[in-house]
Amino acid sequence: MRWWEIRRIPWNGLLFAIGLTSLLAKEWLMGKVIPVGEDAVEPFALAVGVIVYAIMANLCYTLGWIVELGIRNADSGHQRMRAKRAAPGRRLVLKPLDQLAFLVRSCILAAP
Helix, strand or coil: CHHHHHCHHHHHHHHHHHHHHHHHHHHHHHHHHCCCCCCCCCHHHHHHHHHHHHHHHHHHHHHHHHHHHHHHHHCCHHHHHHHHHHHHHHHHHHHHHHHHHHHHHHHHHHCC
């Protein structure tokens, strides 16, 4: 549990940086395809989405050490450490790629 909790604040900082970059990229790209004065997403819905995402990300992070405690006896320490080192890298690559795919799809569908 300590291994996970020591890394929670840096993880949240990294999620914040990635989320902010994604929001800025969305605004920039949507500004290219949506007329001035129009919103791609309602600002209130976006704010609620950001809050819900932050809560769910921390819930899933907490589930990481809960699951680890549950399978500790069934798994060897070497495999656990290997999985811990690999998991953040996959999330850091897949989440921005998912958001980039959404933006590209949105731009393609919005193009005249």
